[in-house]
Amino acid sequence: MLWALAAVTLALTNPLQVSAGDEEQPVARHYITAPSAPMTQTVEQADAKSAGCKSCHSSTDAWTMHKTDAVVLGCVDCHGGNAQVMAPAGLSKADPAYARLRDQAHVLPRYPKAWNFPSSANPKQSYTLLNREAPEFIRFVNPSDYRVARESCGACHTAEIQAAERSLMATGTMFFGGASYNNGIVPYKNYILGEAYTRDGKPARVLSPGSPPGTVTDAEKKRGAIATLYPLPTWEVTSPADIFRVFERGGRNIGTQFPDIGLPDETGQLQRLEEPGRPDIRQSNRGPGTGLRVAIPVLNIHKTRLNDPFMWFLGTNDQPGDYRSSGCAGCHVVYANDREPRHSLTYAKFGRDGTSASADSTIPRDEPGHRPARGDPGAQHPQDPPERPVHLVHGHQ
Ligand code: HEC
Ligand code: HEC
Ligand code: HEC
Ligand code: HEC
Numbered sequence: 361m362l363w364a365l366a367a368v369t370l371a372l373t374n375p376l377q378v379s380a381g382d383e384e385q386p387v388a389r390h391y392i393t394a395p396s397a398p399m400t401q402t403v404e405q406a407d408a409k410s411a412g413c414k415s416c417h418s419s420t421d422a423w424t425m426h427k428t429d430a431v432v433l434g435c436v437d438c439h440g441g442n443a444q445v446m447a448p449a450g451l452s453k454a455d456p457a458y459a460r461l462r463d464q465a466h467v468l469p470r471y472p473k474a475w476n477f478p479s480s481a482n483p484k485q486s487y488t489l490l491n492r493e494a495p496e497f498i499r500f501v502n503p504s505d506y507r508v509a510r511e512s513c514g515a516c517h518t519a520e521i522q523a524a525e526r527s528l529m530a531t532g533t534m535f536f537g538g539a540s541y542n543n544g545i546v547p548y549k550n551y552i553l554g555e556a557y558t559r560d561g562k563p564a565r566v567l568s569p570g571s572p573p574g575t576v577t578d579a580e581k582k583r584g585a586i587a588t589l590y591p592l593p594t595w596e597v598t599s600p601a602d603i604f605r606v607f608e609r610g611g612r613n614i615g616t617q618f619p620d621i622g623l624p625d626e627t628g629q630l631q632r633l634e635e636p637g638r639p640d641i642r643q644s645n646r647g648p649g650t651g652l653r654v655a656i657p658v659l660n661i662h663k664t665r666l667n668d669p670f671m672w673f674l675g676t677n678d679q680p681g682d683y684r685s686s687g688c689a690g691c692h693v694v695y696a697n698d699r700e701p702r703h704s705l706t707y708a709k710f711g712r713d714g715t716s717a718s719a720d721s722t723i724p725r726d727e728p729g730h731r732p733a734r735g736d737p738g739a740q741h742p743q744d745p746p747e748r749p750v751h752l753v754h755g756h757q
Contacts, residue, residue: 386470391496394440397433399515408443409434412465415447416458419719431516438503438512440467440496453722467500469493475501480722481729482685484678487666490686491561504688506530506672507559513688524688526566530671531555531589536661540592543657554589555665557672563591592661677729683714685731693731707732 410423413435424433436443445465451458462478469475474489480501483489490498490505498505503512509521528534537551546552556564566589567574576585669675671691675684681697684690696704698712710732716723717732 384471384473386492387468387472389468389470389494391467391494392440393496394436394499394511396511397437397513397515401432403432406432406434406437409436410443412443412445412447413439413441415449416462416465416722417720419721421719439500441465441500467494467497469497479724479727479729481724481727482674482677482683483729485676486674487669488561488673490673491557493561495559495561502685502687502689504692505686507557507561509687517688520688522569524671525556526569527671529691531566532665532670533586533589535665536592539657539661539664543660545657545661551586552588552590553592555591555670555672556589565590592658594658677714680712680714683728683731689731695731 417435424431425438426433434443435441442465445461447458447461451461459478469477470493471489474483474486476483482501490507495508499508499512503509506521506525509524510518514521524530531554533551533554536553536555540546540553541549541551554566556566558564568576568580568585568587570576570580570587574588576587581587666673667676671686674686675682675690677683683695685693694707695714696707696710696712698704699708701708704712710717714728714730715732716725716730718725718730723730
């Protein structure tokens with residue numbers, strides 16, 4: 361495990377690569393949170409919340425993302441935005457008035473550069489961008505992101521949201537548990553770490569649905585159920601049992617001060633010079649969070665899960681297998697990993713490059729970063745059992 365993790369991490373460390381959005385200062389905006397989608401409403405009420413949107417988005421695969429007419433929703437119920445902004449018929453996309461109206465109707469990002477605004481293609485390698493972005497904008501680009509799914513889907517799918525948030529595909533507990541125990545970050549064999557965030561992107565604790573929440577019965581415990589999951593701690597407070605210290609320089613003279621890595625005469629005492637050419641025989645004297653000032657295993661597991669994100673983040677959008685969205689859409693708005701019909705079934709014909717084949721003519725079709733169609737997140741599951749979706753979730757490192 362240790363060596364496997366080390367190899368993965370060294371292969372990925374590219375100091376020149378900065379995350380999308382680094383350096384960019386947030387644009388100050390006044391956000392209006394749209395009311396949550398209601399469980400029931402009249403068709404007229406719903407239509408009023410789609411009117412302006414449809415003046416540009418004049419065709420689509422499924423108006424509510426659900427193919428059945430039984431689901432009555434307006435665009436704003438899920439996405440937010442201003443449905444009163446109307447584009448006059450025949451207004452050209454190239455007209456500056458078109459862009460103005462689009463921006464009045466849409467919710468705009470805090471970090472336009474990171475999102476390549478106004479492109480609707482998801483950016484490559486967005487890493488933690490969703491945790492910094494405004495929840496209103498996240499809801500606009502992906503109403504099913506877990507930070508906002510209660511607002512867009514909660515009236516009808518609270519049970520699925522709660523189950524999805526606790527799922528391994530969201531928390532990554534297996535990964536955090538294995539990597540942290542095997543690498544000496546925490547001394548527990550029972551897994552306690554997992555990934556989750558609040559609406560505004562702060563680290564969150566996950567509680568079991570027990571009574572009271574955060575408890576499990578003895579029988580559940582025996583089956584391996586976990587009562588509480590905590591976010592990964594920061595490196596300053598993790599244990600010193602840091603096996604990656606074998607990479608640090610030891611030497612003949614181990615002082616009581618912070619080690620000065622690679623300096624042959626750190627004390628300035630001539631008689632205590634390190635002898636050149638002799639192997640380093642001991643580890644450095646570094647305590648937790650001192651010396652090198654990083655805990656390599658903690659850094660490694662952060663990097664690994666950001667390069668291969670779970671459902672709280674967008675796919676990395678840089679290669680086939682990684683063009684998925686976050687949240688429910690990450691699985692239910694399907695695209696193909698490859699063009700082989702035996703793997704990708706009905707999705708194979710859309711290709712594997714994350715291009716759109718949506719009936720919505722506003723969405724460019726020649727760029728990666730989209731899902732092929734926006735139909736029903738459900739009806740995209742072909743109904744014939746052998747054609748149930750293969751898990752096209754992410755490519756593993
Ligand atoms: C004046 C025209 C116009 C209006 C009005 C409009 N849109 Fe759009 N919308 C566009 C265009 C054009 C794009 C594609 C931008 C691109 O990728 O170049 C788009 C993209 C989007 C996207 C994808 C955004 C992303 O970054 O992933 C969503 C979601 C969306 N629109 C929803 C809405 C909703 C909801 C409304 C009504 C509240 C609305 N739009 C009103 C023109 C419009
Ligand atoms: C049930 C909630 C829901 C409703 C209602 C809804 N959408 Fe969406 N929409 C979504 C989800 C979820 C996605 C997928 C986001 C993703 O893949 O990241 C999406 C995606 C989109 C996209 C992005 C497509 C792309 O290829 O990037 C556009 C544009 C859009 N919706 C417009 C609309 C318009 C216009 C309406 C109203 C006619 C509407 N939506 C109604 C939930 C909804
Ligand atoms: C990791 C992938 C994944 C994610 C994320 C996911 N789902 Fe699913 N979901 C599935 C699969 C696969 C099925 C089909 C299961 C089956 O056929 O037995 C399914 C089935 C469903 C069903 C049908 C349930 C039934 O009893 O037939 C609903 C409703 C649903 N999902 C809603 C959601 C919602 C809402 C979210 C987000 C909160 C979500 N899903 C997130 C993979 C996912
Ligand atoms: C107004 C209530 C309502 C809202 C809001 C709503 N849904 Fe649904 N959803 C339904 C109903 C009802 C069905 C079952 C439709 C059917 O059986 O044909 C359904 C079905 C689904 C399925 C189908 C699973 C399957 O294969 O059968 C998925 C996935 C899903 N919804 C996701 C979402 C997501 C994601 C959101 C929020 C962005 C959302 N829904 C918002 C009512 C809603």
